[in-house]
Amino acid sequence: MFDEETERIRKQQKFLQDVEHAIRDVNRDILQAHIRRLDRGRFVAFATRVAELRAEYLKAALALAEGRGGEDFAALRAHRQAFEEARDAFAALERAIERGYVDIDEA
Numbered sequence: 001m002f003d004e005e006t007e008r009i010r011k012q013q014k015f016l017q018d019v020e021h022a023i024r025d026v027n028r029d030i031l032q033a034h035i036r037r038l039d040r041g042r043f044v045a046f047a048t049r050v051a052e053l054r055a056e057y058l059k060a061a062l063a064l065a066e067g068r069g070g071e072d073f074a075a076l077r078a079h080r081q082a083f084e085e086a087r088d089a090f091a092a093l094e095r096a097i098e099r100g101y102v103d104i105d106e107a
Contacts, residue, residue: 028101035102038103053086057079
């Protein structure tokens with residue numbers, strides 16, 4: 001019984017490793033087709049834009065809190081959504097780099 005259980009666990013682990021490898025290959029192939037190379041300049045430009053969107057969102061929130069925003073919650077929501085989308089996209093790009101899906105130029 002122990003040998004059967006050990007064999008079952010081994011097969012499951014092998015299956016999961018094979019699937020993980022296949023998923024890694026698929027992600028790399030698809031992302032490479034859309035993002036050929038990423039260099040420091042493009043990455044920092046993206047980070048800069050996320051910071052700008054964060055600043056715009058917080059500026060709008062503070063203006064609203066200080067009574068200068070004209071109670072424009074729709075504009076505040078739009079700023080928040082833009083910032084959150086950019087932030088999440090940046091995190092997704094970081095993850096893609098960490099996992100080796102996107103090649104980077106180190107220059």
